[in-house]
Amino acid sequence: MALHKSNVSCAKLLIQGGANVSSAGPCYNPLVTAAEKGLTEAIKCLLEAGANPNVLDQFGRLPIELAAEYGTREDVEMLFPSTLPISTVTKWSVDGIVSHVKMEIKQLEDDNFVQTRASDLKQQGDEAFKKQDYLNASVFYTQDLKMDNFDAKLLSNRSLCWLRMGNGERAFGDAHECIALCPKWAKAHYRLGAAFMFMEDYNGAYQSLSRALELDPESKEVEKLFWEAMELMS
Known part of the structure; x- marks a missing residue:
């Protein structure tokens, strides 16, 4: 609640008091909330307390991707050293991530691109599911949810x-x-x-x-x- 209200001071006190900084299931991840709100100090505090930056939110986005979209370059730089490479990012660097996210946002503004891409991903997911390849099916559905x-x-x-x-x-x-x-x-x-x-x-x-x-x-x-x-x- 402190993070949702952007109350960084309260969040830091709770973390110092032993609050759980890990993802509380796929529907809530403290680091995701801090990243999408651009709460730089909260991100730093969460990482120092052991929060995992490699846990996806329910729509398949990592904290570093949300930081690139909603936060600042400083947030991306802070998350970068402990974030595992994303396969869809061609150049794995801070600049590469920022460019990748900007390109994704631009593509999502193109209705034709979105419809074609979404249809392709769903079809690939359905085909993988029929083959009982549930891992890849989940990956395709996750990409489609983006x-x-x-x-x-x-x-x-x-x-x-x-x-x-x-x-x-x-x-x-x-x-x-x-x-x-x-x-x-x-x-x-x-x-x-x-x-x-x-x-x-x-x-x-x-x-x-x-x-x-x-x-x-x-x-x-x-x-x-x-x-x-x-x-x-x-």
């Missing part, structure tokens, strides 16, 4: 990829974001229920799957998982 942060279907697809790869926390994060975008979409609640099941939170699964059944009472897939949750709750 084109459109508000595509609930992409989040749903990636949530399933995380689940197939055994990462319940990330599956939960994407499903939760999906529900925020489409609260009346049964599949979003089903994805969340499946993530809860994987994490053995059967009460949470029951609640999510109940909502999914309310929205789509004809779904045999949802009904099957709902009864599994019911049995495991007892």
Whole structure:
């Protein structure tokens, strides 16, 4: 909350007092928040406290990319030494990152480019998923989400990829974001229920799957998982 309110002094006191500086799941990463708000002193304090600059946000962006877009060159320079190279950045340097992000922003202003690129990435992701190559499928869906942060279907697809790869926390994060975008979409609640099941939170699964059944009472897939949750709750 301190970072969201850009209260750096409060954030620093909390960090000094032992607050967790690690990512609290895919939906919240303190370093991402500091980078996208250009909070230079907070970034420095977080890094010194051991925050990991190589954790992606839910849309596949690293803190250094957000710093290049929203912060200052100083923020990028601070994050650079501890950030692993990004494969899509041709020249791995501070200037290279800044140029790469500026180019991405320019491309996103071109509607034709965005539509073509997004369609290609989704197709590649779907093809990888069919081959059960869930890692590459998740990478393609992540790149596609950079084109459109508000595509609930992409989040749903990636949530399933995380689940197939055994990462319940990330599956939960994407499903939760999906529900925020489409609260009346049964599949979003089903994805969340499946993530809860994987994490053995059967009460949470029951609640999510109940909502999914309310929205789509004809779904045999949802009904099957709902009864599994019911049995495991007892």
